[in-house]
Amino acid sequence: MPRNPQLDRDGGLRHLITLEGLPAEVITRVLDTAEPFVSVAEREVKKVPLLRGKAVFNLFFENSTRTRTTFEIAAKRLSADVINLNIGASSTAKGETLLDTIDNLCAMNADIFVVRHSQSGAPHLIASHLDATGRSHVHVVNAGDGRHSHPTQGLLDLYTIRHYKRDFGGLVVAVVGDILHSRVARSLIHGLTTMRAAEVRVIAPRTLLPTRVEALGVRVASDMREGLRDCDVVVMLRLQSERMKGALLPSAGEYFKQYGLTQDKLALAKPDAIVMHPGPMNRGVEIDSAVADGARSVILPQVTFGIAVRMAVLSMIASP
Amino acid sequence: MNVEITGGRVVDPAQDLDRVTSVYVADGTIAALHEAPPRWRAERVIDAHGLVVAHGFVDLAARLREPGFEHKATLASELAAAAAGGVTGLACPPDTDPPLDEPGLVQMLKHRARVLNQAHVYPIGALSLGLAGHTLTEMSELAEAGCVAFSHADVPLPDTQMLFRALQYAGTFRHRVWLRPQDSHLARGGVAHDGEVATRLGLPGIPVSAETIALATIFALVRETGVGVHLCRISSASGVEMVRAAKAEGLPVTCDVDVHHLHLCDVDIGWFDPLANLMPPLRGTRDRAALRAGLADGTIDAACSDHAPVDDDDKQVPFGEAEPGATGLELLLPLMLKWAAEDKAPLSRAIAAIATRPAQILGVAPATLRSGSAADLAIFHPSEPWVVRRDTLRSQGKNTPFLGIELAGRVRYTLLAGQVVHEL
Numbered sequence: 001m002p003r004n005p006q007l008d009r010d011g012g013l014r015h016l017i018t019l020e021g022l023p024a025e026v027i028t029r030v031l032d033t034a035e036p037f038v039s040v041a042e043r044e045v046k047k048v049p050l051l052r053g054k055a056v057f058n059l060f061f062e063n064s065t066r067t068r069t070t071f072e073i074a075a076k077r078l079s080a081d082v083i084n085l086n087i088g089a090s091s092t093a094k095g096e097t098l099l100d101t102i103d104n105l106c107a108m109n110a111d112i113f114v115v116r117h118s119q120s121g122a123p124h125l126i127a128s129h130l131d132a133t134g135r136s137h138v139h140v141v142n143a144g145d146g147r148h149s150h151p152t153q154g155l156l157d158l159y160t161i162r163h164y165k166r167d168f169g170g171l172v173v174a175v176v177g178d179i180l181h182s183r184v185a186r187s188l189i190h191g192l193t194t195m196r197a198a199e200v201r202v203i204a205p206r207t208l209l210p211t212r213v214e215a216l217g218v219r220v221a222s223d224m225r226e227g228l229r230d231c232d233v234v235v236m237l238r239l240q241s242e243r244m245k246g247a248l249l250p251s252a253g254e255y256f257k258q259y260g261l262t263q264d265k266l267a268l269a270k271p272d273a274i275v276m277h278p279g280p281m282n283r284g285v286e287i288d289s290a291v292a293d294g295a296r297s298v299i300l301p302q303v304t305f306g307i308a309v310r311m312a313v314l315s316m317i318a319s320p
Numbered sequence: 321m322n323v324e325i326t327g328g329r330v331v332d333p334a335q336d337l338d339r340v341t342s343v344y345v346a347d348g349t350i351a352a353l354h355e356a357p358p359r360w361r362a363e364r365v366i367d368a369h370g371l372v373v374a375h376g377f378v379d380l381a382a383r384l385r386e387p388g389f390e391h392k393a394t395l396a397s398e399l400a401a402a403a404a405g406g407v408t409g410l411a412c413p414p415d416t417d418p419p420l421d422e423p424g425l426v427q428m429l430k431h432r433a434r435v436l437n438q439a440h441v442y443p444i445g446a447l448s449l450g451l452a453g454h455t456l457t458e459m460s461e462l463a464e465a466g467c468v469a470f471s472h473a474d475v476p477l478p479d480t481q482m483l484f485r486a487l488q489y490a491g492t493f494r495h496r497v498w499l500r501p502q503d504s505h506l507a508r509g510g511v512a513h514d515g516e517v518a519t520r521l522g523l524p525g526i527p528v529s530a531e532t533i534a535l536a537t538i539f540a541l542v543r544e545t546g547v548g549v550h551l552c553r554i555s556s557a558s559g560v561e562m563v564r565a566a567k568a569e570g571l572p573v574t575c576d577v578d579v580h581h582l583h584l585c586d587v588d589i590g591w592f593d594p595l596a597n598l599m600p601p602l603r604g605t606r607d608r609a610a611l612r613a614g615l616a617d618g619t620i621d622a623a624c625s626d627h628a629p630v631d632d633d634d635k636q637v638p639f640g641e642a643e644p645g646a647t648g649l650e651l652l653l654p655l656m657l658k659w660a661a662e663d664k665a666p667l668s669r670a671i672a673a674i675a676t677r678p679a680q681i682l683g684v685a686p687a688t689l690r691s692g693s694a695a696d697l698a699i700f701h702p703s704e705p706w707v708v709r710r711d712t713l714r715s716q717g718k719n720t721p722f723l724g725i726e727l728a729g730r731v732r733y734t735l736l737a738g739q740v741v742h743e744l
Binding site: 005020097098099117119120121122124125128129145146147148149183186210211212213215216 | 520
């Protein structure tokens with residue numbers, strides 16, 4: 001039961017559920033595998049046959065057009081067959097359990113499940129179930145589970161940082177925003193600490209910081225100016241409008257004043273610092289348009305790298 | 321029937337007894353200890369060499385799921401589980417469907433339990449009608465029907481004014497009030513202990529302050545009314561500390577701990593194991609240590625199983641969607657023995673925590689082996705190993721975080737009023 005369900009006996013990637021506990025060597029292998037895939041996008045025929053004949057089922061229990069689309073593009077570029085499941089309209093709305101849905105789809109010969117779910121732990125449950133029911137040839141890629149993990153986002157963020165900064169070694173990375181609810185933040189923190197980044201800072205009001213977040217290996221800064229000082233990388237997280245209810249924040253306006261990324265706050269970071277955002281952006285809430293569209297923003301390249309990283313993950317997972 | 325139990329280690333904390341001797345049972349009561357009564361003829365002899373003979377365990381919280389949740393478990397299955405676990409008396413919380421807020425329901429429950437004749441059932445009545453927190457129940461009627469105490473089960477405490485009045489009313493008639501110290505607002509949405517593990521796993525947390533704030537509220541009302549309260553399921557180090565201080569102050573409070581919390585902590589959630597989804601949540605290692613110390617020094621009066629049979633369908637879902645609870649009647653003894661062995665507590669302390677003290681808290685017949693007492697007995701092997709598996713559990717609830725784990729301590733015979741209701 002408790003052994004890491006992501007890795008097979010030879011240490012190869014069987015599922016990708018979380019970056020936590022994933023060896024640096026595996027992460028590096030994903031990033032290296034992704035590199036040549038970046039150029040596939042620039043070709044006329046954007047396909048390689050690595051996943052030909054494989055069926056990738058996009059199982060999104062939580063809405064997401066962007067992530068689902070990038071996974072679809074990645075799978076199709078690998079020549080896989082892609083089936084998108086709109087769960088709202090499907091049997092789950094009629095009360096079918098998650099595991100029954102999985103069993104039914106396995107009966108339709110799924111090879112890879114790309115799963116997004118609002119509950120932390122859903123992909124673990126699926127992976128354990130596949131294990132327990134002897135389906136070791138079926139793989140799970142977590143496209144985001146609750147607050148817990150968004151490993152492909154973490155990997156594409158690492159890829160982006162490596163692309164612009166070469167080494168993780170001396171880097172100071174600031175992650176700004178709703179850390180409490182963010183699977184993107186958790187994944188990036190695990191990735192950066194594994195890859196030995198010098199310092200990871202989290203910048204947020206206390207209502208948006210998880211309990212004992214320092215235990216993840218980060219330094220907390222509640223003052224954004226102090227936290228951004230001499231950073232190499234600034235990662236802005238999206239602020240969801242629901243946070244204004246439930247007494248976590250008073251207003252988007254006050255949030256932008258204290259924690260929004262503007263040119264003058266960015267000036268406190270290193271002169272060559274890059275600005276990242278997992279998207280979609282709330283302009284004027286967490287990030288100023290001038291910064292989002294400015295010279296230091298690498299937000300659009302993140303999307304391109306995201307496809308390549310997902311191609312790498314899918315191809316590594318499905319290979320025998 | 322005349323039953324002679326020979327050569328067992330007889331442990332009775334109520335009379336400071338712990339020696340190898342014989343027990344003589346006649347007409348459903350303990351006729352004598354050590355020496356046979358005059359003109360004794362045994363109709364059945366139980367050879368208890370190598371075994372421990374104790375009063376049957378009294379479990380302060382065991383959900384029988386009837387009425388209303390018969391798909392999860394029935395009186396028949398759960399009382400059989402009780403007997404298998406050496407539990408001869410158990411208190412069932414009022415959160416049945418409908419809740420135990422009506423004398424007829426209580427009478428029916430007691431009657432059915434009597435007919436099944438596996439264990440004594442002590443119903444805890446609802447403090448408010450429908451557990452809705454508005455109207456007091458007819459506590460005197462319910463007490464007459466058989467309720468030994470009144471509680472709000474796991475439903476959030478009624479507002480403080482209602483709680484104050486409920487204590488005053490119950491206090492008038494000297495009814496016992498049991499309360500779960502959990503502030504519903506701070507606990508809202510939480511599924512795990514608010515700490516490093518929940519942060520890593522991305523699970524909404526229930527902070528310790530949910531317990532301490534509720535305890536502070538309850539203690540203030542106890543001070544004000546002078547009415548005693550039994551606190552159900554302390555889960556945190558701070559909670560234990562507060563109870564210790566309250567007792568030192570002289571407040572009339574008692575408390576219990578779920579036996580699972582003595583052994584497990586939030587780290588045992590592992591990879592989101594829904595079997596470790598309990599309420600109150602499994603807290604940190606320091607909390608666990610404080611609970612163990614609290615049981616040892618008597619701050620915590622008793623341990624219970626908090627038995628909750630949960631359907632497979634309600635556990636084979638993502639952690640946050642799972643129904644909290646674990647099947648526990650059959651694990652109460654081995655888990656208590658494990659605590660005693662690890663913390664070097666005497667066997668009598670373990671038995672006091674699951675028999676002697678619970679009976680006092682319930683206000684039922686003392687759990688003692690003095691002659692004249694009812695012959696409710698648990699005869700067990702103190703170290704026999706067995707693996708917790710679906711097929712070794714009698715309960716209809718097969719979900720426990722101890723599935724697949726080998727535990728030590730097995731009940732060989734259970735007697736209820738002198739009748740053997742379970743034997744291996």
